[in-house]
């Protein structure tokens with residue numbers, strides 16, 4: 001049902017609803033309300049009181065309660081994974097992996113919040129030696145989280161878990177394709193906090209997300225989704241000067257150096273490109289392989305990709321969003337029309353709702369298969385004369401989310417030259433599973449960070465306090481100041497900094 005149809009259903013005065021579907025079969029798996037601006041504002045108002053309660057609890061009690069939530073999530077892991085599978089179509093084990101990673105992040109955020117955000121002393125410096133300086137990271141209050149459908153637990157939990165651990169309440173708008181996952185997630189926390197509205201879910205379409213951006217009382221919006229929608233979210237938030245965290249898509253490269261473990265690199269390329277049907281923001285979309293090893297590497301990729309099957313019970317599921325299939329088709333056709341050579345699958349592999357693996361080699365760099373996010377099981381493999389060229393091409397799109405490097409000797413050196421937020425060396429997407437590492441991109445991939453210490457601080461406002469311990473013998477910030485005082489001060493600075 002489209003947003004317009006859902007609104008039309010509202011003329012009778014009955015709240016409009018929409019259905020979520022199993023993308024494998026088209027079966028209806030749930031019906032959810034379309035929350036309008038009034039409903040969103042009411043949720044935010046409820047969240048404000050929950051935020052006050054939660055903020056006053058302090059780090060130790062929040063850590064305890066989030067630990068209880070973690071246990072519930074683990075207990076209900078299979079039930080939640082089933083909801084994820086129903087709404088996205090992904091294999092149950094992929095859904096379970098998503099939950100496992102989310103639980104690990106929740107645990108890290110809960111355990112490290114006090115250390116990262118708690119009050120700390122700061123050296124006052126030479127000129128202000130009479131002051132005791134301290135810094136605290138205080139909760140913002142209510143954080144609005146807008147999430148995508150591809151990892152409907154793991155991705156929003158990167159904001160939700162860290163925002164809660166930092167002392168905020170959350171109002172979460174899941175994608176219209178995965179509302180049931182959002183509701184199921186919030187229900188598990190409600191058990192722990194006696195039904196307090198600490199994590200509420202508002203469901204609906206883009207208008208519901210926009211209403212969340214506009215709702216008075218929202219202190220920050222954490223958005224994950226496409227770059228185009230990210231720009232709209234930012235424009236809406238600009239109306240109220242609401243700060244935003246923007247996590248958008250990518251066109252992540254994988255570089256294979258001449259000394260790489262080719263077996264491992266091929267495995268990483270195929271998993272990184274094809275798992276979740278390629279619907280991964282940090283999925284591998286482009287491979288740049290040193291020409292000296294290109295033939296051997298490509299043969300390994302081809303062998304591995306040919307073994308994969310999409311479909312119910314297959315290695316990966318359907319395209320969760322039907323419209324994305326057309327994007328994949330366009331990119332495959334463009335790559336082939338511009339001279340690329342399909343070595344696995346081809347245009348005929350792109351069918352609804354299951355797209356079979358496609359690997360295309362020697363694709364011109366101006367093809368949309370190289371320049372735009374495909375978000376499907378298509379891997380482009382291009383050979384390069386050396387690593388310098390690989391780095392130049394890897395950095396050649398507007399995106400800059402993640403990257404992968406396979407090299408025995410120079411992995412970290414190559415990583416340092418990549419313009420992106422995260423790099424895995426001799427592994428794939430490893431950074432996302434390490435809770436202490438910040439996650440986010442540059443350029444068209446957005447800004448701000450979830451995960452890690454930066455991810456905790458992202459959901460706070462730093463508050464600096466300077467307490468005078470004793471008055472200075474020579475006051476400089478008072479009308480009692482004399483020119484003699486300034487002479488002494490300037491003399492001191494000349495001695496200390498002027499030589």
Ligand code: NDP
Nearest residue numbers: 148149174175176205206209210225226229247248249281
């Ligand atoms: P969209 O940009 O289409 O939607 C993201 C969310 O924004 C959805 O909940 C959507 O609601 C909502 N929304 C849509 N319009 C508005 C609006 N005007 N104001 C506020 N909210 C709005 O992304 P997808 O759901 O299609 O997700 C796929 C994208 O997400 C890919 O580009 C992918 O790369 C990116 N992504 C990035 C990640 C990262 O961490 N960097 C991680 C995972 C995905 P509705 O669905 O109801 O339209």
